[in-house]
Amino acid sequence: MIRPIPVAISARIAAIRLPVPGALYHLPQMLSWRLTQIAGDLPPREGLADRVVTLFHDLSPASVYRLEIDGLEPFQFRTAPCAGLVDAVAFGLIEGAAPDDLDTASRNASALAAALATVPSGGTLRIEPGEWITMPLRLGGHITLHLARNAVLRAPSLRAGWPILPARGSLGRMLGSWEGMPDACFAAPVHAMEARNLVIEGRGTIDGSGAEGDWWTWPKETRDGARRPRGLHLIGCENVTLLGFTIRNAASWTIHPQGCSNIVAAGLVIEAPHDSPNTDGLNPEGCTDVRLEGIRFSVGDDCIAIKAGKRGPNGEADHLRGTRNVEVRHCRMERGHGGVVIGSEMSGGVASVTVEDCEMKGTDRGLRLKTRRGRGGSITGITMRRVRMDGVLTALSANAHYHCDSDGHDEWVQSRKPAAVDNRTPAIDGITIEDLDVYNLSHAAGVFLGLPERPIRNIVIRRLRIHSLDPDATAQPPIMADDIRPILHETILAEHADVDCDQPELRSMNSISTSLRAAS
Template sequence: MNEAIAVAISARIAAIRLPVPGARYTLPQPLAWRLFKAGENESAQQGTTEKVVTLIDGLDTDTRYRLTIEGFSDFHFHTRTCAGMVNATYFGLVAGADLNDLAKAKDNADKFKAALAYVPSGGTLYLGPGLWTTLPLALRSDMTLHLAEGAVLRAPSLRDGWPILPARDDAGNMLGSWEGLPEACFAAPVHAIGAQNLTIEGMGILDGSGNAGDWWTWPKETRDGARRPRGLHLAGCKDVTLLGFTIRNAPSWTVHPQGCDRLKAVGLHIQAPHDSPNTDGFDPEGCTDVLVEGVRFSVGDDCIAIKAGKRGSGGEADHLAETRNVQIRHCLMERGHGGVVIGSEMSGGVHDVTVEDCDMIGTDRGLRLKTRRGRGGAITNITMRRVMMDGVLVPLSANAHYFCDADGHADWVQSRQPAPVAEGTPQIDGILVEDVDVYDLALAAGVFLGLPEMPIRNIRIRRLRIHSNDPNATTAPPIMADGVRDMRHQGILCEHAEVDCDDQKLLSPDPISLPNLLAAS
């Protein structure tokens, strides 16, 4: 019999993994389940599930349950306690406020603040069904925000009156940020600073209204002295659980944990239109011990972008922090520029990232590492196994000549001649890919472009199976670096990179000669 595994248990929701062999995001076939309270023979709930990570809502707090599932041993779990629940609507919230009505949005924000003040330590702020428009909401430690099914918590379309986070707090720590550097930014519609033991959960929706205002018309600019807000921003938080809800239409990055420790994101649905600018799905930056499991992505940029800050143009590095131990399992990435991306803001170092049992459908890239001279830092110990990619342009890539920033095309960044190894020289060491299935390959199975002074080391590829090529694919450069030729239906190519592949047919016979293959004719 299979054994179910608890992924996250809150006071009212349980996320259970059903590890059927070969299953990634969805199960091979739906499974029926029944839920019993301990000592009772009549089921409290029953249903069917099609997902490996299954969520059960509407549980009683501090209660022991028994879950029966076809083909699995009985699974027992105990929900967490709750010190008290406060219904936010009792404080006079106005439902359905117009997105342009800032007065009502501010009034709702004041009422949310009053409701939060009543939530006891270890308690819950409950938001029931309805459409609730409010200016940004700041959460605190030792609480749960529960979004009931049918609840939509959304931001107004106008930015007047929005709070702005400064680049640094009073202690000098990075607070507001933009692409890895301290900068003032508008506060996210839901945010928390320095919170501990925080849970955001439920079957409801967080809507950043990025599609309703002008946020998406100035993706790289500053307005009113600040950068665009995220959809959900967590700065300096510890022991945070994000469970079950949908988050959509973020003004910029959708979920941005920054400097957080021990974070779980489980069973979420992260959405943005395909043409919305820089609406990454989930961007942990300077974080440790992060779990992303059972999450469905459909966004306008990278689905998951793992970051560790960017060294300043003058070498500034006091804001940098490493990202370490990121586990990504049983996720569905339906669209985006990349499935799992590391960098290019990686100056603090990104280490120990594992991607397992995921589906990537229609993403431009699958596993993508990107950096450039000037970044410094290291990317080490990256593992991907048991992943299916369908309609992905380039399943695997690592690029140390990524042409980002204003000087990205400068000769010192793009030159293939060795440069002195210095503090700003980035390193990539240790990429393991196992049991990856690729369908409708477009450009190349893998492209690894390292620095001549710091080659990419220890790339191992095992059982990479190319099942089909996309017959409608058109030639294009497979990575964003100068001097790279257009490709179509290529295997694995590398320049200044050490690749050990178990299928020699996928390897160019002489990697040293690959600059000639990569260079534009």
């Protein structure tokens, strides 16, 4: 029999993977479950599971449970201990204020700070049901922030009085950042720096009030001396668990682990309007050992964007850190510019990324790699297996002529003639795609555009199945580079890229570039 797999277990929530063969985000059919506390006084609980990564809430700390699920092997697990539970409402939180009520936001921030100060190491701060507006909340380590069902922790819509993170800390480490470079930014509504053993969990919501303020009207600007805040910003943290909550309406990137290690996120809901600018879902940058499971994304930009910082215009690189060992499983990406994206900030290098058993619905691209001359760094060891894409414009893309930054359209970036190779020449080597099912394809199954001086190497595609084409699609350039021709209903196209496909008929002999650029 199949054995359930623990994804993350806190004191009060367990995220368990039900590895039913063929299941992606949802289970093919609902499964009955029964949860019994061993040596406990409470009666067994029963319910139905409809998702592969199922969360069990309202558990007792330091307790052993037995989980029985139809067709799966019985499974036992132990919840973590809790050193003490503190109720934030007891410290004078004020409920139900308007988003622009900065006075209440400041009062609630003071109440939350006072409550946090009383939580013992290994304890929990509980946010009760209700809508609580607060100025940005900074969390420390060895603590759990528990958002109860129907609890909403909301940022104010106005930025007056918001704390600002400087570009660098006292020891020179990058704190505030913007698109991979040190830069002052407003502190996120919930943020942590150098925290260890941090848990953020529950069935409540973090709301960044991006839709209520003016944040989305200046996506690339600086105002009041800072860039827009993230929704949840983790800087230099270790052993962080994110469980079950909803996070929405971030001013910019929604969840941004920066320079962190050992991050687990399971069962989250990450939301932003489809037209909100740069509201990426979850962007690990300069991180190692990241696991993302059972997350549903519906955002205004990339759903998952894996990054490693950006080399400065004068070669600045002291802030760069590589990203290694990222695992994405049983997630659902809806809308968004890309399902799983690597880059374009990848100067520190990205290695060992695995995407398995996921669903992508209506994203512009499925797996997307993007970089350009001047970035340097490498992308290696990228694997995607058992993924279903429906209504995705281009299923697979790797673009080494991405026209980002103010000089992105310059001839030295976009030229298809070989350039000199140096430490600012990016490298892409090692992309493996297996068992990909594509429905309602618009532009192309795969588009790979490498550099003539450093082509993309070792692209392996096995068992790619195109089930249907979108009859209403129109021809469009499938990647963001200059002089790319409009494409409609094509298969795999490659220039300066080595593609090994087990179905030769899928490899097109057509060019990606226009004849003008290709001949230049």
